[in-house]
Amino acid sequence: MSYSVEERGRENTPQYRVYFKNAAGKYISPFHDIPIYANETENIFNAVVEVPRWTNAKMEIATKDALNPLKQDVKKGNLRYVSNVFPHKGYIWNYGAIPQTWEDPGHRDGDTGCCGDNDPIDICDIGSEVCSRGQVIQVKVLGTLALIDEGETDWKVLVINTEDPEAGQYNDIEDIRRLKPGYLEATLDWFRRYKVPDGKPENQFGFSGEFQSRDFAIKTVQDTHSFWKALICKKTDAGELSCMNTSMCDSPYYCSTSQAEAIVHSTDPYGDPEPIPSSADKWFYYEQP
Template sequence: MSFTVEERGALNSLSYRLFFKNAEGKYISPFHDIPMYADESQKIFHMVVEVPRWTNAKMEIGTKDLLNPIKQDVKKGKLRYVANVFPHKGYIWNYGAIPQTWEDPAHKDGDTGCCGDNDPIDVCEIGSKVCSRGEVIKVKALGILAMIDEGETDWKVIAIDVEDSEAKDFNNIGDVQRLKPGYLEATVDWFRRYKIPDGKPENKFAFNDEFKDKVSHFYIYYFSHCV
């Protein structure tokens, strides 16, 4: 299964859009039409890359737009960027979403005590490659972080591209701790502080700021709805 993208408008502008096409060249929605699973038997998920590592523009799937293109988030008429929160530069992973998932704003999560954020489930891909915006990759889930963002549940899945040269060595969150020391701590630090330059308070986390080990498909189905 392959996908291509078509850019419209200038990057870093209000008009920028990134549309998706399938192998037949037909326009599709990355939210509705790309399968959640790349291989359900192996629990391998598709990930739509919204933000390449080290970049700052806050890009996201336009869940309310026709065909759900990727676009830059806007607040009060201005394009949104994440600040460089020392010592980090932009996003510290390839950041994106699992298609056909949705965190229900009407469902109060038992672990966080908060309802969902009305967006697809987010993914932080930790492989060695810097991905391209709009790239659709296959990822292996390693763990999950339960962030509470302005009173909303906002799960973050830690994953690695199955095509990464090191993917075979990563099978759970303990492998990340062992093979990439400091990366998980940096991830919590980044999510905790990235909104402070915008005048927002620190984000909070369930489970005493700890990652839950290896995401089961229960987690994904519990927080997802086919849309």
């Protein structure tokens, strides 16, 4: 199935939103209405690109907003741009999330000893294409890294776009190590240090920073899908999360097409973008302990 996006508001402002539409042109939630699987038999997953490679704006699925559009994260009243920590420029992969997954903050992971971070599970696409914001791609899962972010389990799933010319050569985490030498080490280094310019300590990891296999990663994704199923059926307390969806008529959170249209049309129309602040291009250097 194909998907499209509709931008609202002015880019690089707190009002900017990216809403999603299905092939019929109807508004949907990328969190709840895009299926987790593109091909379940072959373990091919859908993934929503939030941040294209080499860019800095920390865009994310707005889990607490109706229809869950993409929006830029805000910290202390300012739009958030991920720092360039030498030698990394912006995000070093296409970064996004797998729909219909949820890292349950009420579930303590048996391997990491920490609860989930209350978000869909994250992906890092290592393919050669620089994707566009809001693009929905089909991916093969290759492995995962267990980031411990401020005491929460925040899985980072390494994937490759099935449309990548070299996708057939990648089937497990060791294929990345063999065919893209240094990429796993750079990924670990990026996640360890990316918050340091904000005055925070280096991040920690489960499994002593060792990447886990494809099979382990697929099971982790499937587990977060089961948590999401409980969430969307109201078997788990959603808290501040918006579970509004337009595709599951038996869900207590189902909304009609007209309701979804009213939500989108209540936001600011798309306008000329504001300039990206010069601080987003600043480079940070520091010695590792």
